[in-house]
Amino acid sequence: MNVIVKKNIWKEVTKLPQYIQIMSVEQLDKLEAADSLSKLDNVRHLEGTDEPYYRLKFNDYRFIFYYDEETKTANVIRLKHRKDSYKKHNLPWR
Numbered sequence: 440m441n442v443i444v445k446k447n448i449w450k451e452v453t454k455l456p457q458y459i460q461i462m463s464v465e466q467l468d469k470l471e472a473a474d475s476l477s478k479l480d481n482v483r484h485l486e487g488t489d490e491p492y493y494r495l496k497f498n499d500y501r502f503i504f505y506y507d508e509e510t511k512t513a514n515v516i517r518l519k520h521r522k523d524s525y526k527k528h529n530l531p532w533r
Contacts, residue, residue: 441512442471448502451518459500463518466497470513476506494524 444467452463469479476482476493485492485503493513495502501524503517517524 440471440473440475441510442467442515443512444515448515448518455500459498462497463500463502466495466502467515470495470502496521500524 452460455463466481470482473479479495481496482493483496485494491506491508493504493506495504499521501517501519501521502515503519503524504513504515506513
């Protein structure tokens with residue numbers, strides 16, 4: 440599967456502790472290596488939307504991404520701490 444990460448996500452990653460930076464790169468590599476989202480146990484569809492938005496959970500952080508089924512592409516749009524990742528102003532469809 441293709442994974443597209445917005446440039447501002449990498450800026451956010453560099454501000455995090457180094458062990459979280461390593462974990463985030465590892466999680467994105469696992470996402471890229473996966474054949475389908477159902478094979479990943481830390482990926483879930485976000486409720487409250489009909490759009491294909493998902494979250495990838497690792498440690499206390501969440502990647503929020505849009506998944507295009509036709510092209511099998513995950514567009515990562517957010518990286519947030521779990522306490523901030525689901526607030527209304529952080530989600531693109533609200």
